[in-house]
Amino acid sequence: MDTLIPVINKLQEIFSTVGAELIQLPQIIVVGSQSSGKSSVLESIVGRDFLPRGAGIVTRRPLILQLVNVASVEDRKRAASGDSGILAEEWGTFLHCKSKMFTDFDDIRQEIESETERMTGTNKGISPEPIHLKIFSPSVLNLTLVDLPGITKVPVGDQPPDIEQQIREMLATYISNPNSLILAVTAANTDMATSESLKLARDVDPDGRRTLAVITKLDLMDAGTDAMDVLMGRVIPVKLGIIGVVNRSQHDINVNKNITDAIQDEQSFLQKKYPSLANRHGTKYLSKTLNRLLMHHIRDCLPELKTRVNVLTAQYQSMLNSYGHPIEDHNSTLLQIITKFATEYCNTIEGTARNIETSELCGGARICYIFHETFGRTLESIDPLTGLTTLDVLTAIRNATGPRPALFVPEVSFELLVKRQIKRLEEPGLRCVELVHEELQRIIQHCSTYNTQELLRFPKLHDAIVEVVTGLLRKRLPVTNEMVHNLVAIELAYINTKHPDFSDAAMVSASVNSSQPVPVSRKLSLREQRDCEVIQRLIKSYFLIVRKSIQDSVPKTVMHFLVNHVKDNLQSELVGQLYKSQLLDGLLTESEDTATQRTEAANMLKALQRASQIISEIRETQLW
Known part of the structure; x- marks a missing residue:
């Protein structure tokens, strides 16, 4: 012994x-x-x-x-047979x-x-x-x-x-x-x-x-x-x-x-x-x-020491593996990382990513929530007659009749007022685009987090990937905003009073309650009251038709011009901008922390393996 x-x-x-303090060796202090x-x-x-x-x-x-x-x-x-050395x-x-x-x-x-x-x-x-x-x-x-x-x-x-x-x-x-x-x-x-x-x-x-x-x-x-x-x-x-x-x-x-x-x-x-x-x-x-x-x-x-050495050996082997091996083929390594990132990004949008968040909505689920909860509820909360007083309606009717009293409610007053209300749908549509754009930006960080080891290993490549994806999103933002603006502009360009839902709604408009009229400085005549009520009912009916259309078309627009475009072009954009011979060495330069940690892990693993060998050589007879 x-x-x-x-x-x-x-x-x-x-x-x-x-410099290991992980192993507590028997010693006399x-x-x-x-x-x-x-x-x-x-x-x-x-x-x-x-x-x-x-x-x-x-x-x-x-x-x-x-x-x-x-x-x-x-x-x-x-x-030593007489050796005097x-x-x-x-x-x-x-x-x-x-x-x-x-x-x-x-x-x-x-x-x-x-x-x-x-x-x-x-x-x-x-x-x-x-x-x-x-x-x-x-x-x-x-x-x-x-x-x-x-x-x-x-x-x-x-x-x-x-x-x-x-x-x-x-x-x-x-x-x-x-x-x-x-x-x-x-x-x-x-x-x-x-x-x-x-x-x-x-x-x-x-x-x-x-x-x-x-x-x-x-x-x-x-x-x-x-x-x-x-x-x-x-x-x-x-x-x-x-x-x-x-x-x-x-x-x-x-x-x-x-x-x-x-x-x-x-x-x-x-x-x-x-x-x-x-x-x-x-x-x-x-x-x-x-x-x-x-x-x-x-x-x-000794028994506990042997177990501790074996456990630490497995841990440091896993840690060393996580730092990756020294790069031999820069071209292949770069393509692998780009492809892996692009795939993870698209999978996060589709909901098929390997790592699914459980603490909050992320990726495609978040985009769905923006479309149907945030954007949808915002539109539904807009009252068709908000900001439109009885006096506004009466003034519009009078201005449309000119110097002679009209026998019927002038159509021009309806178009003027309904366009004013439809215009209010543009801001929520643009806000929807902004929220989706922000989520697509957040997905970059999400994918970086779950590819931490590779992207932390190559910080310059990480920054370059973030810059490329951010640039792609930035290019698509004005295009998508313009299309949403055009959707509202299209509705404003032609007020379709022959829309089947509008004519049906107009026929049953008597059953629809208008909002409470705002008091005016004098009492309205029966004719004025009737004309204002007719215009308000028509505005409400047509506004609801347009709102329903916008609520359906804005998410489709965002998906086509922003989300799907980014998904379809992300990998080709990354390859086109990063896969260049003059950039390879710079992008695949490891961080000093990663190189140091790999060296430390390798040294510790070597020490643990040597320790395990020494302990394993102890025979049972030596213990007694």
Whole structure:
């Protein structure tokens, strides 16, 4: 089962190259306040000085530390049949400079400092971008640890004023991962009840099922006190255990006391101060415990991790397919997209599109609604006599009779007044054309939405298609408006009093109630009243005939001169204006977003496929 940790190390390296946060890998997260002894604990586990030290925040980027147990130099020499090319006993490598091998741990410290400053500058700010360090040594156990910035309360120097919040958010991001184990470091000479690391761990792991507490600086407690209750678990309820360690003091570091001697002194202190607990505390026991916990934790997480990798692989494969393959034949690709758009546009009008709106009327259904609801109801709401007063009728009759009184109602007055009313039908007809034109324009956006992937991939082609279709609609608008105008003009050109519906209506006009006469300045004679009523009834009868005709002919006109013309000529218009050799390369230039997203998806898919292969190579026997 010891081989599981290198598997996770490989997965971390794979996903770090694509900046993936989708996969939550099992790992040990080290958290603690400033000066709690985090760095000393990590260096004791490694057995070497390699971490930056100083005042304030020293760890300013997450450090993903992978420890790899390797054979000693002598063992490797024997395995290599005396080849003296492998001489380093211990060495380190960084992911950001894979080809360089660091055999001097002072150089490793310097590289960590340089890489930190490269990302965060020199102002003690922090960055969530991790540094990946792998240390190979025969003295370490296989482990993966993530060292995070120490919790601070007060910004110093030119640190950002919200530095505490930034650090807490970074820590929360890592320890909220349910697949992580939390190594909460607390100094023994502080109040355990106010330990910041344990508070953070408790927030995300209230039962303490994935928290291991490390109590540092056991040798610095006040005289006459000890940490027995804490080490026995009577103060802090932590399921994975509590391990006490003794770090090197600052004086030890200043005089270059080596870690091997420090660990021996640590064992001596534990045997003297806590003899009954000495075998379950100390740096060596901590390393073994972390190794064991991580291996078992990885084993428990593997089934879910495998499922997650497989699901994401399928998702990213689908995503990559949606971005399309690099274009090989520009001519064919352009024709395909144009044809697809034109077909979708016409199908939307016909109601046979693949994607049917359910939230609102669209395309042909909307046009039908405009014809029979919007336009039809508007016409029906026009009263034949609106705006025509009794005085208007009387004046028209008198003007038509001239100097001599007429025996009958003059026909000229009827024609004059009925034309005035018929003219009112032109505006609703033109408004109907406008509404249909707007809907045809909206269909462009509708088709663009449902062909998003192709048209977003080629934004210049999308804009060109919109321009061509808009231009075609714009050309047809005045033609259609002119025809609607002509329909009304035709009705005005000849008032057909011999229309069969008009003569029948005139005969039964006595049964039709006219609108209420508007009062005039004097009382009308019986003859005047009769003449006005006859004219009003005739106007109403004839107006209704013309209105019915207009209500039928305007939709037909719009369909013929606008809708059907666009349908029949859309593809040829698109091909004629866009299918030109000098335009091909420009129109099929991908957007930067699409190209970037395809590259990112391809890289992620490659990482997931590699991860799936690595996980699948784990045999059942390795899990136990």
